[in-house]
Every structure is written in C-alpha cells, then in structure tokens.
Amino acid sequence: MLSVRDLVSGYGGVPVLRGISLDVGPGEVVAVLGANGVGKTTLNATISGLVRATAGEIVFDGERIDGLAAPQIVRRGLVHVPEGRKIFPNLSVRENLELGSYTRAKPNRARNLERVFETFPRLRERAAQFAGTLSGGEQQMLAIGRGLMGEPKLLILDEPSLGLSPLLVDELFRLIAEIAKGGLAVMLVEQNVVQSLELADRAYVLENGAVTMSGAARDLAANPELEKAYLGM
Amino acid sequence: MMFTPDIVLTATINGLMTGAVYALIALGLTLVYGVLHIINFAHGATLTAAMFGVLVLNQALGIDPYLAILVLTPLFFALGYAVQRLVIGPASHGEDVNILLVTLGLAIIIENALLAIFRSDTRSVDTPYGFSVIEVGNLFLSTPRVIAFFGSIAVAVALWLVLARTDTGKAIRAVAKEKTGAALVGIDVRHVYAVTFGLGAACVAIAACLLMPTFYVNPRVGGAFVLVAFTIVVLGGMGSIAGALVGGLFIGVVESLSGLYLGESLGQIGIFLIFILVLLFRPTGLFGAKA
Ligand SMILES: Nc1ncnc2c1ncn2[C@@H]1O[C@H](COP(=O)(O)OP(=O)(O)OP(=O)(O)O)[C@@H](O)[C@H]1O
Ligand SMILES: [Mg+2]
Numbered sequence: 001m002l003s004v005r006d007l008v009s010g011y012g013g014v015p016v017l018r019g020i021s022l023d024v025g026p027g028e029v030v031a032v033l034g035a036n037g038v039g040k041t042t043l044n045a046t047i048s049g050l051v052r053a054t055a056g057e058i059v060f061d062g063e064r065i066d067g068l069a070a071p072q073i074v075r076r077g078l079v080h081v082p083e084g085r086k087i088f089p090n091l092s093v094r095e096n097l098e099l100g101s102y103t104r105a106k107p108n109r110a111r112n113l114e115r116v117f118e119t120f121p122r123l124r125e126r127a128a129q130f131a132g133t134l135s136g137g138e139q140q141m142l143a144i145g146r147g148l149m150g151e152p153k154l155l156i157l158d159e160p161s162l163g164l165s166p167l168l169v170d171e172l173f174r175l176i177a178e179i180a181k182g183g184l185a186v187m188l189v190e191q192n193v194v195q196s197l198e199l200a201d202r203a204y205v206l207e208n209g210a211v212t213m214s215g216a217a218r219d220l221a222a223n224p225e226l227e228k229a230y231l232g233m
Numbered sequence: 234m235m236f237t238p239d240i241v242l243t244a245t246i247n248g249l250m251t252g253a254v255y256a257l258i259a260l261g262l263t264l265v266y267g268v269l270h271i272i273n274f275a276h277g278a279t280l281t282a283a284m285f286g287v288l289v290l291n292q293a294l295g296i297d298p299y300l301a302i303l304v305l306t307p308l309f310f311a312l313g314y315a316v317q318r319l320v321i322g323p324a325s326h327g328e329d330v331n332i333l334l335v336t337l338g339l340a341i342i343i344e345n346a347l348l349a350i351f352r353s354d355t356r357s358v359d360t361p362y363g364f365s366v367i368e369v370g371n372l373f374l375s376t377p378r379v380i381a382f383f384g385s386i387a388v389a390v391a392l393w394l395v396l397a398r399t400d401t402g403k404a405i406r407a408v409a410k411e412k413t414g415a416a417l418v419g420i421d422v423r424h425v426y427a428v429t430f431g432l433g434a435a436c437v438a439i440a441a442c443l444l445m446p447t448f449y450v451n452p453r454v455g456g457a458f459v460l461v462a463f464t465i466v467v468l469g470g471m472g473s474i475a476g477a478l479v480g481g482l483f484i485g486v487v488e489s490l491s492g493l494y495l496g497e498s499l500g501q502i503g504i505f506l507i508f509i510l511v512l513l514f515r516p517t518g519l520f521g522a523k524a
Contacts, residue, residue, distance in 0.1 A: 048417065074419035086414030088407040095403050102400060103419030146418065 001026045001185050002047070002078070002154055007056035007066075010047040015054065016042045018209035020141040024154060029186045031217060034206035034229075040189045041083050043206070044158050048080035049073040061153065075103045079152035083159050083189075085143040089132025093123055096142055098130045100149025108151065116145040119175060137168045144179075154185040161192050173199055197221040205229050234491065243372055244493045245486055249376040252485015253385035254440055258458050259465035259477040260389060260488040261436035267472025268409040268429040271329055274336040277459030278343035279434050283309055283441035284450040285347055291358045291445075298358055298445045299380070305438040313434025318427040347452040363446055377446035383444045388436065389478045396474065405429055409472070461488075461501070464508045470518030480519065 002024040010016040016039040024030045034040050045051040049070035058066040063078055065073050074080075076212060088096050095117055101109045117124035120141040126134060131142055140160055147155055157176065161169045173195050180186050180199075190196040195215040197203055205213040205220070207229050218228055236244075263363075267274045290296040296304070301422050301444060316339070325331040365376040396402035407415045408425045416422055440458075465484050469476025484504055491503030511518065 050413065050416065069421075070416040071419040071421050074417065080417050082417060086411055086417065088411050088414060090410045091403060091406055099400070099403055099407055099415075099418050099420070102404060139293065150418065 001028070001061065002187070003059045004043075004047065005059075005142070007043070007046065007053055007058065009042060009053045009056075011042075011051070011053055016209055017046065019056065020206070020209070020211055022204050022214070024187050024210060026153075026186050027183050027185055028202065029180045029188060029200045031200035031203040032187060032189045032206065033193055033196065033203060033226075036191075037207055038206045041158055041204060044080055044156050044187075044189060046083070047073075048078065048156065050080075071103060074150065077104065077151070077153035078149050078156070079147045080156040081143050081147040081158065081160065083162065085139050087131045087134075087139055087142050089130065090143070091131055092128055093131050093134070093142055094127040096146050096176050097123070097149050100146035102150075104152075106152040109149070112149050112151065116148055119148075119178070120145050125133075136163050137165070137172075138174065140164065141175075144175075148179065148186065152184055154187065155179070156187045156189070158189045159191060160188075161190065161195075169195070194221070239371060239488075241493070244489045246372065246374060247378070248486035248489030249482055250374075250382040250485070251489065252482040253264055253382045253389075254443055254481075254487055255458070255461050255465055256478045256481020257385040257436055257440045257443070259390055259462040259469070259481050260474060261391060261433035261461070262462050263466045263469065263472055263477045264392075264436070265429055265433040265475065267474075268405055269332065269426055271336070272463070273430075273433060274333065275343065276433065276437065276462070277455035277456070278340040278347075279309070279313070280437040280441055280458055281347060281450065281452060281455035282343055283352060283438040284448075284454060285516075286422065286438070287441050287445040288356055288358055288450055298360065299445055302442045305442060306435050309429040309438035310435040314427045314431035316434075317430035318423065321430070322423060344452055346450050351452060353451060353453075355449045357443045357449040360446045365472040372409045375447060377443075381443035381447070384439070386478075388439050389474070389495065392432070392436070393474055401428065452509055461504060466518075467508065468511050468518055473518065476518055483518075 004020060004022050007017055008015050020043060032040055032043065042051060046053050049065070049068055049072070056066070056226065057064055060076060060078050063076070065078070067205045088099065097113055098109060101112065105112060109131045117142065123140055123141060123145055126138065134142060144157070144160065160176070164172060169192065171185055176186065176188065177199055188196055188200060197220060200217040202215065203217045203220050204211050205226065212229055213223070213225065245432045260271060262276050266272065283305055285303050290301045290304060291298060310440050319333055319358060324335045362376055366373040367376050367379055404415065404420045404425055405428065408420060408422055412422050417493050444502070461484060465477055465480040468484065469480030487507060488500045492500030495502065
C-alpha cells in the first residue's frame, strides 16, 4: 500500500529525515513513535506532499508519489489528518465535512456524512456551528471526520490525542480502532506509546532522523530499549 | 437649509443607486482581500480598462453596454485569473509585500497603456436610453441608474450564493483561513487564488458595463471609484461580502445627502468623515469580526 524507501527530507536544505524506510500494508495499523522534534510530522508532511523530499522514494498503491503536489496525492486516496487539525474555522462543521469530499467520493457525500455523524454524534449536534467554536476534542473529531469523507485507502493521523483529556483520549483510541476495522490502512503518529502499541499491528521508532526499531507492536511494547529511545537517552 | 421631502427622497434613492455600483466594485476588492490578504492596487485600473472596453465595443462594433456584460465578464475573469496565476503569483514568492508592489506596478502599466492609446480625453457612450426616466409616484428616476442598481444587487446576491452554496465557494472560504488544511482535502490553493482574482476582475467588468450609460471614462477615472470602494471595504469589515453591500449602499446615500446639503463639490467629504470615524471608533468595520 505505502512503501517509503531511504527518504531524505527537511527544511531549507537542512535534513530532518536522513534515510527513512517503512511500509504500511493494506488494512494494517502502523504506529510511528519517537521523541519530540525527531521528525514525525515532517515524515507525514513529506508523504502527503506538503514538504518536498530531497532523496529517496515514496510509492503508494504501486505508483511513485514523491514529487506530486498535495491535492494530487489526496486524489489517489492517501489522506493526512495533520497535527494541529487545520480545520476551517470560518466554515460550519457540515461544510468542513463536505470539503473532505472535494476531490474524492463526492457522489457518496450524503452517505458518508451520515456515517461520520454516526461515528461522531457530537458533530451532528454541532453541524451548523462554525468549526472555530468547537472544543479541542470536537475539532479533532472533525478533522478525522473530514479525512474519512474522502474514503481514504490510507489514513495518516498525526498526534490525534494531542491536548485531549485522558477520558477523551480513551474514547478517541476506541474510535480509531473502530475506523480501522472498516478495512482502511492507518498510519498513527503518537506520543501515547502504550495505547498506540495496543492498537497497532506493527510499529516503527524514529531516532535522529532514522528508524532504529521496528516490529510487531506487541514485541516492541515488551522491549526495554523502547523507553530509552523514546526518552532520547 | 430646508428641502421638500420629495427632494430628500430623490437624493436618497439616487444615493442608493450609486451606492449599489460602489458596492459591486468594493465586492471585488474585499473578496481578494479576504482570501489573499492583500489590497489589490490594480483594482481601479482594472475598472478603467473595463470602462474603455465598453467604449470600444460600443464604438467599433456597435455593441450595447448591457450586452457588453456577456463579453467583458468572462474576458475579465479570464484576464484576472491569468494575471494572478502567471504574473502576481510567481512574482510574489509568497510574500504579501511583494504582491502589493506587483499590483501597484500593474496599475501603473495599465493606466499608462490606456493613456498612450486613448490620450487623457474624457469620453462617453451614447445610448438611446441614456436620458430616459422612470416615473415612480411623483419621482423621476434615471432608467439606466435603476438598471445599475438592480444589476449590482443581483451580482452581489449571485456571488454570495456561489460562496455559500458551491464547492468552489466553500473552497475559496476555506483557503482564506486555512491553506494547509485546504491542500490536504485536495484543494489546489493556487487555482483558488487565481479564481478569486478572476471574480474580483469580473465584478468590476460588470460595474463598468452598468456605469457607462450614465458615466464617462478617462484613463484616471477608476481611481476615484476605488478610493470610495476602499472606504466601503473598511466600513463593512475587510473581507466581508455582506459588509461591502450594506456599506456601499450606506456610503452612496451619505455622498448624495451631503452633496445635497453641503453642495455637489463637497459630497465626498461626508464619505471621508465616516472613514475617519470608523477607523477611530470601530477599526474592524461595522460587520468585521472583532480582532
Ligand atoms: N516548517 C519548518 N521549518 C523549519 N524547521 C522545521 C519546520 N517544521 C519542523 N521543523 C524542524 O524539524 C524538526 C522535526 O520537526 P517535526 O515537527 O517533524 O517533529 P515531530 O517529531 O513531529 O515533533 P513533535 O512530537 O513535537 O510533534 C524539528 O527540529 C523542527 O524544529
Ligand atoms: Mg509532530
């Protein structure tokens, strides 16, 4: 489904990722873990076309997508729900969701809207409200809902639990598990190591711009090296 | 000074009719500001160019100014789109200051080109209906100005519907506030910028067609309109469509009534008085979001 090979990327000529390789198979949930500032968001942004790769290749669904612009990548079914949500504050909740199907699955808009409202009943209650007036948790649900409106084949979630209360985090992980059961592949970038590893099939750990550990999520959870990597020691 | 109610009413209605065209010009300016966050300094020159367009179509091909809407609206949309996509976008490197300078440069180029072609003479279009009036009760209203009023309102409503109801309109509003989020749902941000610029140019093209049956054109005429339009944009709240419409009608009435009470040549004083008062007491405009 997604295959990243020797990816180098960064900002203004300064590399953040120095040769990353990873894979996400169809229907798989893959967690990407790493300390703050290690480059997880940069990895997502490079895959989704917001940041240009300087070397390496990204293959999605058998096609090279590095070098494509973000809208072209979305059209192919790779949807990135970014860190910081990036919802449209001046549009209503419903309009935000509608734009999730701007380039994909437009004919199924009404059906998918209903599905998103079933998954996130809060959004239905707030459908007519400006998205900027939602609480942080509701905004996160909206960002995920907007991503689902495009019927993604692969959904990249960047720190969906950031800034949420523990209760909401539990709820969120339950919802992500439910979404993943629908058969789409999920790449989950998280600070919440324990819960992410419970949810994921496999995981990668990033350190200094490279993958230092990878494997089945269950094995990694039991590996004492993990904590060391995570704390950057 | 006392005037009969009929005179005051006529002045108010005349003000509303002028104000609607002001609003249409302000709409283009406020839309571009709301989405690209820049003042398009070429807006006035675009209006002048469109007014010359009406003149040329009329004198060379005998096309009626109102029929010219069908030619000039798509033409100016395409020109606005192309200029943003091919000149302003690439030349600005994403820096707002650069965009300002590029639009300023464009304004100078357009005005001087018009000056070179048409000289500084003032010209107008002759139409059979230029001086015709409609009788409403005991008021006499200029027919082309009544048409300009309803035409402008219709365009404003149509633009509002496009922004509120269509995916393109939603994409325009989305890009205005959240570019990255827009790219991530598949919106081509550069295309949306260009469409917005095209819509701004299309608005002044229609305004030009509605104005020409009762107005004149020379290479500097757009500047005066855009100064008023800018006041309206600030008054209505930068980027607000509804604000531009209400602000435009309001400014038209203020201009007309202060012309009546203070004398024709002082009509615009009322406008700039309001401009200063708004900047002092409500800098976000009457409809603008609180900062
Ligand atoms: N737009 C940018 N311009 C320049 N440098 C950037 C930019 N975005 C991120 N960086 C730098 O790149 C490095 C990696 O940042 P990135 O956001 O990818 O980390 P992260 O792993 O997602 O961190 P976190 O867990 O805090 O979200 C950091 O050193 C950061 O300062
Ligand atoms: Mg991050």
